[in-house]
Amino acid sequence: MFKDISIKEFDPVLAEAMAAESVRQENHIELIASENYCSQAVMEAQGTDLTNKYAEGYPGKRYYGGCEHVDVVEQLAIDRAKVQFGAEYVNV
Structure with missing residues (x-):
């Protein structure tokens, strides 16, 4: 329904903001930890079709x-966090 329209086309004022x-x-250094900005990779991951899916429960x-x-x-x-933190159990 909206796949072929960009935010700039749909709402130019919002896109400009x-x-x-x-x-x-x-152009600014943000000294508030909760307002630190994320990487382009994180922004891309958060803007995928996965955002549309409600997945209550656990894998499988x-x-x-x-x-x-x-x-x-x-x-x-889960698997990556186990390795990173040397943990036997992880909940993400």
């Missing part, structure tokens, strides 16, 4: 169908 915020963040044990791809991503996060 978003672009201005990006410029502001690039969901309450709703259609979570097979979310399960892959969540299991990847």
Whole structure:
């Protein structure tokens, strides 16, 4: 329905405000930890179709169908966190 329209086409005023915020963040040092900006990779990950999916439960044990791809991503996060923190169990 909206896949072929960009935010700039859909709402130019909003797109302009978003672009201005990006410029502001690039040109200023933010000293508030909770307002630290994230990397382009994180921004891309948060803007995927995964955002549209509600996945209650755990990988392989969901309450709703259609979570097979979310399960892959969540299991990847679990496995990587176990290695990173040397943990036997991880909940993400």
